[in-house]
Amino acid sequence: MKKEDPKESKQGAILKAAVELFEGRRFDEVKLDEIAAAAGVGKGTLYLYFKNKEDLFAQLAVDGIDGMTERIHEIAAMESAYKERLFLFGREFADFLAKRHGVMGVMNQVQSVPVDKVFRNHHDRMIEAIHELLQKGMDEGALRNDFQVSELRCALVGPILLKIRRAARVGEAIALKALLEFFWAGAAAKRKKGQHD
Amino acid sequence: MKKEDPKESKQGAILKAAVELFEGRRFDEVKLDEIAAAAGVGKGTLYLYFKNKEDLFAQLAVDGIDGMTERIHEIAAMESAYKERLFLFGREFADFLAKRHGVMGVMNQVQSVPVDKVFRNHHDRMIEAIHELLQKGMDEGALRNDFQVSELRCALVGPILLKIRRAARVGEAIALKALLEFFWAGAAAKRKKGQHD
Amino acid sequence: MKKEDPKESKQGAILKAAVELFEGRRFDEVKLDEIAAAAGVGKGTLYLYFKNKEDLFAQLAVDGIDGMTERIHEIAAMESAYKERLFLFGREFADFLAKRHGVMGVMNQVQSVPVDKVFRNHHDRMIEAIHELLQKGMDEGALRNDFQVSELRCALVGPILLKIRRAARVGEAIALKALLEFFWAGAAAKRKKGQHD
Amino acid sequence: MKKEDPKESKQGAILKAAVELFEGRRFDEVKLDEIAAAAGVGKGTLYLYFKNKEDLFAQLAVDGIDGMTERIHEIAAMESAYKERLFLFGREFADFLAKRHGVMGVMNQVQSVPVDKVFRNHHDRMIEAIHELLQKGMDEGALRNDFQVSELRCALVGPILLKIRRAARVGEAIALKALLEFFWAGAAAKRKKGQHD
DNA sequence: TATGAATGAGGCTTCATTCAT
């Protein structure tokens, strides 16, 4: 009980320090010395938990994705009206991206094949979760079903990602609600007269 | 006249070589040696045309953006139906991103303040051009005007960017038309009966 | 009595593991982690028995030398014909080298002054024992006495060392007998007719 | 003419500096910084001429061996009495070892397979040259032919190597002549009466 | 203008050593 925690908390501390150092900076701009210092551990300690710098960043990227994936499944399984679930997802996903988009951006640059594969694995699982959420919307008759799910996903996620990125850079306020409403306007199934969501 | 051309072609050759080397790789993964070799020039020559590595990448990012900006203005000024102009933009913009999204991704990571500012300058001008295109759509009554232009831009560009990125990675075919239709479905102004675009 | 044994056996286990790991590898190629693992003890335990890495290797080199020295004295004191004693020494010394030449080779590289001195001490004692053996041969009239003892030692030991080394590398069979016979052919005192060894 | 020389002289300077720094020290004790400084070049320059530290040391070991090999062939081809040629070889080989035995010693420890192979290649060629010299002695009737050449080689070279090593350590004078005479005493073919060399 | 040999700052990484348990 005592033993397990410090170990995880040490690795966790490193990852936490790394995410922050990493936001808005290139892979090569972040030095392992910095990370070690920020995490309050020795440089050598990093190598007890990570194979090398790239591995550290891969785990950084993976870390959190899984949590989000889990959360999406939860949201999809909720009982509330579909639009509510969708908007809830939008908000939580935006929060997630706000914290991770820097790391994700770098991972999209990473070449190193083995590292990349691990990341993609987890990333794909998250995408599948989103697909599930959208598929459910179609099955429930809440979303139009004359588009591919993957197109809907792009239409939903793409704008959020772009907005978050620019917000991070320019400091623009994130009019998330508007983006979601726009998506809804285009994606909601055409109800027969008299209906509304 | 004669002098200018070889110079530009040499600088152009370097940039061309660099873009390709850079796609899908991190800033630090691409070595100046490689670029020089690929461009068929000596290593020292790079410094005749670029202040340093970051400057080279900044110009790389800028290069092409201006052309795209110009093109957007042209498209916006065309006489055809708005939907056609919009879709034309979508196609050309997707082509542009397909070639540049790697570089753009890295630029979004670059920290170096002065370099960044140059890039952002040009980037912002391109964004303004897109705004102009969308604004025109509203003014012409083709697009709904109950959203901010910047939101519409995200809704239009975000999905394309996301799709392109994934396509580059997974090799998925790009169902660009579907994305554009989806945007149109949500963004087109509700016409009174009897209208069409 | 009971206490002494496990301790020695632990130290012995470490040394035994180290000799093997060390054969044919450089000082810096052998990691203390390896030694600890091979010896079946914790890394920290090494420091209970040895001051540091160099000390461990010094003891490694010393370990065995003393036994050999002792044995040479025994052989020299035997009653058998001198040639027999000489050849017995040759065989046992070759065995000794076969197990240790790697370690000895590294010790010949070691710079660290204090460590070196300890090794040289023991090494010199072994050389003296060989000198004693050879001197006895001269005194008994079995070896020619128109050469310095130290030259004879080189002539006897040098070829064996060289042979052993190459054998270790190439896997050549060790024609030890031939080498000893050659030495004997050159070093045996010219007998007056009718004598034999 | 001007170009060729500096290049070779630079690589030569590095090797020269390295041999000296290396004598009597372990592989890991010699730092590349030292070598660069001693050679009067920048650290990075080392990597223009050598793949890495091990490669540098391999070339160090190889460098000179080839010269010695060549020289042995020359000596073997001389017209003088065989004993003279043999002793000439002895002296020059001793000189060679005096300068290189440290390096050779380390090479005998090196594990790294590819590097090792290169060294062994050249080393074997030198051994073959010695064999040639000794074979010639047998063919000319100067050396006894009831021993294998390789045994004679050990008997000749082993003592020299041992002597040189100890001399380097203790500062003992090298009684090379005595060693050679001893070898000759044992290895010279028994002449029929009235003959002498 | 063009080159590429030379450089050296600085990063990643290793590993001997320590020390709290």
Place this chain on the structure above:
DNA sequence: CATGAATGAAGCCTCATTCAT
């Protein structure tokens, strides 16, 4: 006595940048 997680000094090596030609 025994351990092995943690450490950080220090080395190898890379690579952007310079400069003599």
